[in-house]
Amino acid sequence: MDIYEPSQNPKGALIDIHGGGWFRGDKSKENDLASVLAENGFLVFVPNYRIAPEFLYPAPVEDMETVLSWVKYSDYKFDKNNIGFIGSSAGGNLAIEMGLKTGLPIASWSGMIDIGNWIQNHQDVVPSKGEAQDGGIQSGPNDALYKWAILNYTGEDQDLIKKASLLERVTKKAGPMFLANSLNEFCPVDPVFQLAQNLADLKIASVTQIIPGTKHAKGYLNNAIDYTLFFFEDCFKKNK
Template sequence: MPVLSTVLAAALVAVPPCAEPPADPANTYDAVHTYGKLVRGYPSIRVAGDALPEGVSKLADQIYAQYGARCMQLDVYAPAGERLPVVVLVHGGGWKAGYRSEFVPMALRLAQQGYAAVTISYRLSGEARYPAAVQDVQAAVRWVRAHAAQLHIDPQRIALAGGSAGGQLATLAGVTGEGVKAIINIDGLSDFTSELARQYEDDPNKNPSSAGAWFGGRYAEKAALWREASPIQYVRAGMPPILFIGSGQPRFSAGREEMMAKMAQAGVASDKVILPDTPHSFWLFDPWLQPTVDASVAFLRQHMP
């Protein structure tokens, strides 16, 4: 059966060469650095493996959007098969940091469950403020849909998922864009304007906070943007169902309960899975990654069969 290969890579549309942005030494949001911060409090954790398993193919460094010489890239992981459902994965890092490699372990495990999985890079706040990252996520979804035949995926079965800032981005891009059938929000904000979110993201001692840097100002200065970027503002009948997977740190899921209540009123399905006694960034590590994958697969099989 067809698999991703150099033949597929050659079949995709050629684009001009791109200039790589310089490495940012301050961007340390990855599994290795996060492990060093967490292992003392959670000595049994292990960085989830990212070795390509048998039966899963990788198509690397595909350019899904280009801004001048700046190219946005993604990687595709897929099992053999035709018309596969696909999950586009959006990394975390406070809108200012992180790498698409963060979601490789989850992508591989999804592929072993019969899903194509796409990990994407997007413009961080130091390069481009809101809404650039949202636009990038939506551009990646459009690229995946446009290349469905070459990728052996079903263009009618595309889901978005992400962790932390990536959870907020996946949710916002999914509820304001087109063609997304399901969303998985892993420890990401649903409402920037909520009291819990502003307690941390509008803290005057942070100059600026992660959200403040992304919006270009504090809540009092950019309130319209803080509201506009809150997924809870877009609850409506017909929107994609959402699975919320949360850590033991409520601040990172601010607005979740209120959004689920509004979705219920609108007749839209949602579900929530909480992994108790877990830190933020739990999806980077075993033993927590597998329950995250299991919950995601169960939700997708129900809502994107």
């Protein structure tokens, strides 16, 4: 785990989860975002986690639970009531997982939200890893890779696909969420609205930001960062 410390007393701690379709990626990829978060007063923890196909769902979720426990009981000085998660793509998925489990605030940029329903509704799509583009340079939808990543993450196990699906697991335990997505990108935009509606039905606040174009995840960092910072600052103020 890499740790980025602010120059001032921390506003709170953010656990920054890297993307990579649950099959690749590394904490070093988060240097850009983590640096910006630290410059804006947050203590940032950037962990690695186990990836597929060697480790299937829910291994990365369990790793995030371990990270959260470590952060809570660490010697770092900050208000332990002010902890949140942020992630992009598969990292956004894991951030939502933690928001559902813990009630902590999370930010998901292009989170891979729809799993079970998407697989059910795209049976004709032939899964393919292909020449998987990296992060923000993706230029639009890639249903073949999206399906491949889900099946790789779950070992094509229908029970795991069901358990990994997020939309069906929203309960009153969930925390507030910031959900960003581009209009025509790798991750479909409709699940963002579905998740926000499911949260609203349970009187849980969320913020959505829909960005024009095809950029994925940190590809729109400059568009989403100000709103994301305000979201966490607002959530943490309410905890004081």
